[in-house]
Amino acid sequence: MENEQVQGTPAEPTITARERWTARLVAAWRFTRSTASAIAKLARRVRASDAYARCVQLARSGSARLRRALGASRGPLLRAALLVLFVEGAVWALTGPLVQRIPPGMVGVRHSPWGAGVEPRDFAAGLHWNLPGLHEWHTIDAGTQVVDFGTFTPALELRTPEGNLVGVAVAVPYRLMEGRAHRLVAESLRSSHADMVRANVEAVLLTELGRASSEDWLDDERRREVLDGAGAAVGAALESLYVEADRVLLQGLRFPAPYETKLLEIQRGTQKRRLSEASANLKQYQLIVDRGVEENSRAVQRLRDERDLELTELRNERKREIRLFEIESEAE
CATH class of the missing domain: 3.30.479.30 (Band 7 domain)
Structure with missing residues (x-):
């Protein structure tokens, strides 16, 4: 019969989802336990090593020296530091909400939602008076x-x-x-x-x-x-x-690429035209310079001739004076 089980063949066991999750949790717990055990063994080895012992000894000796150096002043110093911290915290807690900071390069605008609205002035960078709940602030970039x-x-x-x-x-x-x-x-x-x-x-x-x-x-x-x-x-x-x-x-x-090619040709033509104009201007300036040099040379030569003529006349006049002096001397 179809519904009857075959004699001698055991039925396959069925595993529920709960059993599968239980097996996974047990495996995870065993892995965690083995890992913790390995870490504990490693820590015991480190503690047993000489380097660890020396580090602990140095730390303890340094702490002892620090306590001896502070001595009796440790208490007052600690109280003074705590007092300064308390005063700073109190000042910040009391005045912090009453001050609005405008960062550099920014402009502040104060708005009173329960009062006169936007105040018609700008607040420069710095600290300004603020009433929490009464004032709202807007910061606007004032830079370029x-x-x-x-x-x-x-x-x-x-x-x-x-x-x-x-x-x-x-x-x-x-x-x-x-x-x-x-x-x-x-x-x-x-x-x-x-x-x-x-x-x-x-x-x-x-x-x-x-x-x-x-x-x-x-x-x-x-x-x-x-x-x-x-x-x-x-x-x-x-x-x-x-x-x-x-x-x-x-x-x-x-x-566009075709027009840029055309523009390049136009620019080359313009450069050639300007170059030819500059060359023509250079030739004109060169002629003017040559003409000026020639005129200067003639003027210098004319001055030299005039100077030589004056010197010659002066020499002749001195010679005549000397000759007259000699004649007068012989006559006496």
């Missing part, structure tokens, strides 16, 4: 910051009036106007101020720099005029955000 296009963010992509694409990498340094930090807090601009500054700078630069032609970017004087005009426009646009910015720094310029 930079809006960058082209280093950590994509460069500005512009199209010149003649239709050429140009990538311009620029940086615009700016800083908060003096005495205007509290206006940022009062007008709820503190959290979004940096993003608003960047958006305004980008909009102004796209407009101002987009008016420049390819030749403007290639010529030094015209490029400087373009950047100066863009800096003035950026400064005017950022006044409403209480920011000062007066210049735009050019970091890089990129044209």
Whole structure:
């Protein structure tokens, strides 16, 4: 029969999950016990070694010498140290919450949620009076910051009036106007101020720099005029955000590869033209110098001739005087 067990064949034992976990815990306990036993044996060997005994002896002797050196003054010194620590802790606990520290390079703005609101003044770096629960403080960076296009963010992509694409990498340094930090807090601009500054700078630069032609970017004087005009426009646009910015720094310029090849040829032609003009100017200057040298030589020779003539006349006159003197002497 199918349901009857075959005679002489034992049934396979079944292991429950609880028994498996019990076996694992027993194995882990045995491993831990054996490891602890090995560590204890190693510690006993270390304690039994001469080096360990010498270290313990040196430590005990050093402690004894220190106690003898301190002597009777150990108690007063300890009490004085504890008193100083207690006074410092008490001063910090009492005055710490009453003082607000503004780090260097930052400006503080004090806000009274239960009083007059934002105080209309900026607090410089240092320590200022604070009432917990009555005053809230905001710190704003007062140093120079930079809006960058082209280093950590994509460069500005512009199209010149003649239709050429140009990538311009620029940086615009700016800083908060003096005495205007509290206006940022009062007008709820503190959290979004940096993003608003960047958006305004980008909009102004796209407009101002987009008016420049390819030749403007290639010529030094015209490029400087373009950047100066863009800096003035950026400064005017950022006044409403209480920011000062007066210049735009050019970091890089990129044209499409075919146009850059054309520009390279134009620059080579310009350099050759300037070189020929410089050579012609040099020849003209050389002619002027040669003419001046020749005129100077003639003038020097004329002066020499005049001097020689004067010397000759003086010699002749002296000879005549000497001759007359000799004649008068013979007559006497």
